[in-house]
Amino acid sequence: MRHSMAALSLAFLAVAVVSVDAAEPGKKQTVINPPPTAQDWANLAKLPDWSGVWNPKITDQDAQIKTNPPPWTAKAAAQIDHMFAEEKAGRPPPVFVECLPEAMPSWMLITHNAMEFLFTPGRVTILGESDGNRLRRIYTDGRAHPDDPDPTFHGHSIGHWEGDTLVVDTVGIRPQAYIAVSEAAGVPNNGDMHIIERIHLATPDILHDDLEIIAPKVLTQPWKTTRIFFRQRARKFDIVEGVCLEGSFAEKTDPDGNAIFVPIPHQVGGNLYAPDAKR
């Protein structure tokens, strides 16, 4: 069933490519995304039900630090060991600073926050609660990756359905994006990272993201890991706005009586400034 949908998508893409103006030789072809048909919308009903809100199994993230560590290069391993030592000493190194996105793959690897899936024709969208702009667009319309995508925090993702499993291929991720095993231990991927995910329901309300992370600058071989998410349907679990930067501003009133944000000094690693001890 999924294959037929993929074929349908490819057919639409072909129509889109054919429909470009061929009257001007040498003109760069404009690819038009065709408007979804009623059948495209109807086909979404055949996909597995991933509705609801998904929150991560953080204890398993924690456990895999020891049970399934990434195959770090010696250089990366030395940095990670130092970070673990610093964290153990009560000086956790800042990894995710100034509210920059956790990015891929760390969002999937070490998030403490909820996410949700949206299915629309030709696309799966993952929305997260944190960082203010945590969003993954996974194109399932049959397109290929761009030849030279602009590096982004979440990369360029294309996906297809194999049965009830969404297979996602992601490239074009910023070299600064961390491969993190905790909020205090990770190294930037340093470029050329490629991530393959197989996202599927393991049980009716437990979702697995089987990741294969290929990062030749910091890993000696592809790293496979599974991350686990729990489905919640209670309304209190609904995703809410999570603008990370709001903590970097104070709420003030300007001379005109307007309610405004005023930037305030803040530590790069996100530590709070606790009051000085009174002794």
Added chain:
Amino acid sequence: MNRRVTMLGLVAALALVVGVRSVAAHHSTTMFDHSKTVTLTGTVVELHWVNPHVSILVHGTVKDGDTPSDWLLEMTSPGNLVRAGGWSRTAVKPGDKVVIEMSPLRDPDKQGGALKKLTMVDSGLVLTANIRAQEQPGLE
């Protein structure tokens, strides 16, 4: 003299307000000593209901006989706290009397901690902040 003291107090208070709002991004919590539990009894000064981390400023003491002073308690995000149950941006108000259990900062020069449990003295309402307690589907 009195005016000078007042001004110093205002500056200190402003610095404090600026400081406690200074939160950025996600971080480990090992600056807190999770092997210890310190109980703080006092009065809420302010609840900072912001992402990425909510915090509460409390004026109180951890030992009988101490002079009351300000402590900062850090928690998870507003969204995660709502799911933990009972929390909202108006759940705790300035002036509320509270008893708080926290993992204290390791830094002996600072008065802060990670909040484990808050009990409202007047109502007996108990609020917690452990998102690892939510690891099963279909929670209500």
